[in-house]
Amino acid sequence: SFTRQRGFFNFHGKMLFCIHMEWSIPEITDTARVAKELLNSRTSQSTATVFALHGDLGAGKTTFVQQLAAALGVVETVTSPTFVIMKGYETTAPWEQLVHIDAYRLESADELTRLGFNEIVRQPNTVICIEWAERVADSLPADTTHLHFFVTENGRTITDTYGQKN
Numbered sequence: 001s002f003t004r005q006r007g008f009f010n011f012h013g014k015m016l017f018c019i020h021m022e023w024s025i026p027e028i029t030d031t032a033r034v035a036k037e038l039l040n041s042r043t044s045q046s047t048a049t050v051f052a053l054h055g056d057l058g059a060g061k062t063t064f065v066q067q068l069a070a071a072l073g074v075v076e077t078v079t080s081p082t083f084v085i086m087k088g089y090e091t092t093a094p095w096e097q098l099v100h101i102d103a104y105r106l107e108s109a110d111e112l113t114r115l116g117f118n119e120i121v122r123q124p125n126t127v128i129c130i131e132w133a134e135r136v137a138d139s140l141p142a143d144t145t146h147l148h149f150f151v152t153e154n155g156r157t158i159t160d161t162y163g164q165k166n
Contacts, residue, residue, distance in 0.1 A: 021076050025156040028063055034158055035067035038145070039127075048099075048126035050141055052133030055149030060156050062148065065100050065129045072127065080131060086115055096125040104132040109139035 023034045042049045053061040053067075062080045069078045073092030081087040081102045089098040099120055106112055120128065133140065139147055146161045 001046065023158045023162040024152075025060070025158060026154060028060065031060060031063050031156075031158075032067040032070065033074065035064055038147075038160065039068060039071050040159045042145075043094075046124050047141070048121045048123055048128050050121065050128045050144040052128065052137075052140055052144050052146045053129060053149065054134055054146060056151070059149035059151055060158070061131045061149055064149070064158070065098075065131070068127070068129065069098055069100075074098060086139055091127070094125060097123070097127070098165045099126060099128045101128065101130045102132060103130055103135040104111075106132075106135050109136045112136045112139045 013088075022042070025031055025034065044146060053064065057060050060079075065080075066078045068088060069076075069091075072095055074089040076089055078087075078089065078100065081100055085103075085105065086099060086101045087107075089100070090096075091098050101112070101113065101115075101117075117136075120126065121141055130136065130140075133146070148159045148161070150157045150159075
């Protein structure tokens with residue numbers, strides 16, 4: 001089940017006009033439904049679509065990326081790129097690639113820039129998922145979709161905040 005709201009939200013001291021959705025995920029496998037829904041709500045575009053993933057260890061961030069990769073037609077096994085920081089995967093049309101970034105080991109947004117993030121984010125038909133995105137928040141595009149993952153007594157909850165920064 002999910003709920004949808006529109007309005008202004010405060011995110012790390014910045015006001016955002018957003019569409020806010022929340023999904024209850026009773027089984028971890030239900031993450032596939034959310035990944036497909038989010039992917040279907042976005043269209044390939046002239047710049048990358050960025051998903052910033054927030055949540056505690058074990059909250060479901062990597063599982064979400066694995067399910068999103070499956071929806072994109074990725075055939076490789078997707079694991080968290082904790083030690084390599086960034087991993088790219090070929091996808092099926094209309095998308096061309098999935099870039100999976102684990103920012104946990106990055107000290108600043110400058111390190112993300114040195115990895116070529118500014119070039120990657122300008123690539124059309126690209127989906128970028130960034131785990132531990134709060135560590136590189138200053139580098140994220142204004143239209144980034146922020147997904148927050150929570151473990152609850154009934155499974156997991158994912159919230160989606162999407163909108164322009166003021």
